[in-house]
Amino acid sequence: MDLRLTGVGVGPGDPELVTVKGVNALRAAGAxxxxxxxxxxxxxxxxxxxxxxxxxxxxxxxxALNERSDRARREAAWDEAGxxxxxxxxxxxxVAFATIGDPNVYSTFTYLAHTVGELLPGVAVATVPGxxxxxxxxxxxGAVLAEGTEPLTLVPVTAGAAVLKAxxxxxxxxxxxxxxxxxxxxxxxxxATGRTEGAVWGSALGLxxxxxxxxxxxxxxPLPYLSTLIAPARRDGRGGKL
Numbered sequence: 001m002d003l004r005l006t007g008v009g010v011g012p013g014d015p016e017l018v019t020v021k022g023v024n025a026l027r028a029a030g031a032x033x034x035x036x037x038x039x040x041x042x043x044x045x046x047x048x049x050x051x052x053x054x055x056x057x058x059x060x061x062x063x064a065l066n067e068r069s070d071r072a073r074r075e076a077a078w079d080e081a082g083x084x085x086x087x088x089x090x091x092x093x094x095v096a097f098a099t100i101g102d103p104n105v106y107s108t109f110t111y112l113a114h115t116v117g118e119l120l121p122g123v124a125v126a127t128v129p130g131x132x133x134x135x136x137x138x139x140x141x142g143a144v145l146a147e148g149t150e151p152l153t154l155v156p157v158t159a160g161a162a163v164l165k166a167x168x169x170x171x172x173x174x175x176x177x178x179x180x181x182x183x184x185x186x187x188x189x190x191x192a193t194g195r196t197e198g199a200v201w202g203s204a205l206g207l208x209x210x211x212x213x214x215x216x217x218x219x220x221x222p223l224p225y226l227s228t229l230i231a232p233a234r235r236d237g238r239g240g241k242l
Contacts, residue, residue, distance in 0.1 A: 003123045004094045005085065005116055007103030009130015013044045014206025015051040017131045023052050025128045030092025033085055035063040035099070035108050038077070044207075044226075045098045059088060063108050082115030089120060100226075103127040106156060106177060133228045134175045137202040141212050143230045145173055150233045161185035168193040174231045180223035187218040190231060199231040 008025050011017035026032050032053050034046040049058060061081045088095050103109040104127055113125045134154070138145050146152040151172035155164050157179035167174045168189055179186045180203065190196040199215035203224040215229065 001093050003089045003120055005089060005113060005123055005125050006094070006096045007107065007109035007113065007125075007127040008096050008098050009102040009107075009128060010045055010048045010098050010100060011131040012101060012133040012136045012205045013048060014136070015048050017136065017206065018048060018052065019128070019130065022128045022130060026053050026096050026098065028094070029096035030094045031059050031088045031096075032057055033059045033061050033088065033095055033097045035081070035097075036060045038062050043100075045100045048100070049098045059084075061085065078111050078115055082112055082119060085112060086116050086119040089116070089123060099130070101132045102130045104129070105132060105154075133177065133202075133205060133226070134230060136205045137200065137212070137228050137230055140205060140210075141200045141202065141230070143198075143200055143232055145175070145230070146233070147235075157182050157186060161189050165189040165193060168195045168231060171233065173233045174229075176229035176231075178225060178227075179229055180225045180227040183218050183223045183227070186229060187215070190215055190218075195231045199229060201227055201229045203227040 006025050006029065008022045010022060026049060032049060034043060034049055036043050036046060046058065046060065061084050063077055063081055085095055097109050097112055099107045099109045101107065116123055117125065134145065153167045153170065153172060154175045154177065155167050156177045157164050161182055164176050164186060176186060190199055196215050200212065201215055201218060202212040203226060204210045
């Protein structure tokens with residue numbers, strides 16, 4: 001039996017932003033796996049998937065997604081999740097792994113596919129792209145991500161505010177992911193580089209608790225972990241970067 005593992009991007013949280021190809025992949029799979037926290041709450045990927053797949057076909061697999069300091073605990077969770085998915089592949093033949101955003105952009109699917117590939121060397125791995133948080137925030141806020149010859153830089157602020165500041169000092173639009181716990185440092189980096197004006201941040205996009213605000217209104221306290229920032233390139237007028 002041919003085994004197939006597919007990472008399916010289900011977007012930032014709005015179920016209407018799952019692609020037709022993504023829905024078809026979820027429904028065609030023998031089992032649909034969703035990553036959950038070890039605290040047990042329903043994650044964003046699971047909530048999205050349940051709009052399209054019956055609950056009894058959804059398998060919850062724990063990832064230590066909030067683990068940053070204990071590498072051994074984090075990798076043990078990856079190993080356990082990979083073993084569970086390998087077991088499902090042996091019995092079901094095909095598994096779809098639902099991930100928020102896109103499976104090739106800062107996704108837990110990367111670690112899962114690597115682990116499963118070591119356990120089942122013959123498994124076929126594929127991905128279905130998903131709409132990213134930066135695309136959704138750009139749409140909802142009216143921000144333009146890139147035009148003409150502008151570069152577009154994506155920075156996970158978990159790498160440190162200094163990495164973001166260096167990107168902001170360069171040309172083009174800068175997008176920051178996962179910056180909620182470092183909101184004050186992000187605000188300082190924007191101010192230091194003169195990039196506050198026109199920048200926008202958002203969290204819980206497409207969900208009832210959605211928040212989209214100018215970066216000038218960045219709060220001092222922590223924001224939701226999966227907050228997204230767009231600092232558009234400096235532009236002089238229409239077609240100025242062509």
